[in-house]
Amino acid sequence: MEVRKILLTEDEMPRQWYNILADIKMNPPLGPDGNPIKPEDLAPVFPMNLIEQEMSSERWIDIPEEVLSVLKIWRPAPLVRALSFEKALDTPARIYFKNEGLSPPGSHKPNTAVPQAYYNKVFGIKKLTTETGAGQWGSALSFACSQFGLECKVFMVRISFDQKPYRKSLMATWGANCIASPSTLTKAGRDILESDPNTPGSLAIAISEAVEAAVTDESGETRYSLGSVLNHVMLHQTIIGLEAKKQMEKIGEYPDIVIGCAGGGSNFAGLAYPYVCDKINGREIEIYPVEPTACPTLTRAPFAYDHGDSAKYTPLLPMHSLGHSFVPAPIHAGGLRYHGMAPTVSQLVSEGLIEAKAVNQLAAYKAGVLMARTEGIVPAPETNHALACVVDEAKKAKEEGKEKVILFNFSGHGLIDLGAYDKYFSGKLKDYELGKEEESKFEACLEDHPKPELLKSC
Numbered sequence: 001m002e003v004r005k006i007l008l009t010e011d012e013m014p015r016q017w018y019n020i021l022a023d024i025k026m027n028p029p030l031g032p033d034g035n036p037i038k039p040e041d042l043a044p045v046f047p048m049n050l051i052e053q054e055m056s057s058e059r060w061i062d063i064p065e066e067v068l069s070v071l072k073i074w075r076p077a078p079l080v081r082a083l084s085f086e087k088a089l090d091t092p093a094r095i096y097f098k099n100e101g102l103s104p105p106g107s108h109k110p111n112t113a114v115p116q117a118y119y120n121k122v123f124g125i126k127k128l129t130t131e132t133g134a135g136q137w138g139s140a141l142s143f144a145c146s147q148f149g150l151e152c153k154v155f156m157v158r159i160s161f162d163q164k165p166y167r168k169s170l171m172a173t174w175g176a177n178c179i180a181s182p183s184t185l186t187k188a189g190r191d192i193l194e195s196d197p198n199t200p201g202s203l204a205i206a207i208s209e210a211v212e213a214a215v216t217d218e219s220g221e222t223r224y225s226l227g228s229v230l231n232h233v234m235l236h237q238t239i240i241g242l243e244a245k246k247q248m249e250k251i252g253e254y255p256d257i258v259i260g261c262a263g264g265g266s267n268f269a270g271l272a273y274p275y276v277c278d279k280i281n282g283r284e285i286e287i288y289p290v291e292p293t294a295c296p297t298l299t300r301a302p303f304a305y306d307h308g309d310s311a312k313y314t315p316l317l318p319m320h321s322l323g324h325s326f327v328p329a330p331i332h333a334g335g336l337r338y339h340g341m342a343p344t345v346s347q348l349v350s351e352g353l354i355e356a357k358a359v360n361q362l363a364a365y366k367a368g369v370l371m372a373r374t375e376g377i378v379p380a381p382e383t384n385h386a387l388a389c390v391v392d393e394a395k396k397a398k399e400e401g402k403e404k405v406i407l408f409n410f411s412g413h414g415l416i417d418l419g420a421y422d423k424y425f426s427g428k429l430k431d432y433e434l435g436k437e438e439e440s441k442f443e444a445c446l447e448d449h450p451k452p453e454l455l456k457s458c
């Protein structure tokens with residue numbers, strides 16, 4: 001009988017995260033004076049224990065017992081062989097996925113929300129602020145804060161706040177306070193509202209608000225938390241890939257191709273980085289981050305230094321960026337609409353260790369619906385982008401007559417995104433391709449920033 005899912009016991013869970021900074025060279029983040037930032041510069045924003053992790057180049061970092069204990073609510077996550085999906089595609093490829101949709105909020109995001117809440121708690125912090133687009137990160141942090149008794153305030157992008165009431169309800173259920181962004185609570189929000197009262201908002205604006213709310217809180221007991229992009233977030237997510245490796249080993253498999261959708265890069269990095277480590281050490285493997293054509297950060301935008309937010313509160317990060325004032329088309333994969341990309345993912349692309357792909361929205365939903373009608377589970381709109389790439393690779397394997405092994409990250413379920421599926425079925429979704437004329441705009445937005453160097457890691 002063919003194996004359908006490969007499980008680990010709680011005892012077999014990884015006890016350490018893998019830190020890719022031990023194995024690649026990075027350009028440093030820069031402060032307002034153009035010099036590399038120092039740990040103290042970040043102290044008003046993040047607790048020092050997380051800043052140390054952000055800057056660490058230790059290859060392995062222990063996962064605290066208290067964190068493991070909460071992760072065990074849903075981890076280890078199963079590795080699933082997508083047998084019915086393979087059959088429908090009539091492909092010789094063997095397709096596996098990590099199911100990260102089984103966490104309480106339904107995505108991979110609590111893999112970092114839980115350790116972030118824990119480290120803040122240990123540092124004596126009482127309250128966290130953050131931003132959220134479609135609401136996945138806001139709900140993940142709300143869940144994590146409820147586990148450690150922290151207060152949580154979430155600035156939610158206005159358009160999602162109005163269109164996606166259920167994630168707001170989830171956040172309220174976990175005891176968090178969710179506010180539409182831009183709001184009148186911050187200077188960053190008020191400035192935007194003054195120039196554009198009807199703005200739909202953006203992640204970059206919401207980040208500015210959340211950072212400002214944290215650093216201006218006079219109690220000194222509030223910090224900010226980010227759900228993707230930063231090094232420590234990528235680190236926490238590597239539990240996905242480390243579990244996957246153990247699981248594949250159990251059945252004597254090793255992937256030829258690793259695929260994950262990429263918004264800020266964290267679920268992709270989580271699955272892929274332990275394999276990037278193998279690749280650096282000589283293993284042959286293809287690794288693809290997949291983004292939407294509507295927000296083509298890795299495939300079209302320059303590798304540059306840019307801010308993570310619209311009000312330029314954050315340091316300049318070395319990353320592929322569409323420009324911090326970029327407002328993407330209203331595609332339904334809210335988690336993939338960020339203007340920037342994790343510096344480590346950007347660096348790996350620039351060095352050719354991983355290869356970025358872009359897919360259109362309709363191809364993504366088509367693949368997602370096939371997944372629902374074969375494997376049964378309904379993927380998040382973001383996850384559908386990874387699936388479209390999986391379908392392409394499975395077809396290629398068929399054309400070439402090769403038994404490829406494909407591993408992808410099922411980053412979350414789509415049960416709170418069914419409105420988007422309704423639109424897809426009624427023909428109201430369309431493909432978006434960023435216009436050529438837009439390119440001059442984001443180049444202009446980055447013009448006065450320094451350029452990161454192309455460093456060769458290996």
Ligand SMILES: *Cc1c(COP(=O)(O)O)cnc(C)c1O
Binds near residue numbers: 108137229
């Ligand atoms: C947030 C989210 C993403 C995109 O974020 P990354 O940091 O790129 O992983 C992808 N899938 C799901 C389900 C999400 O919630």
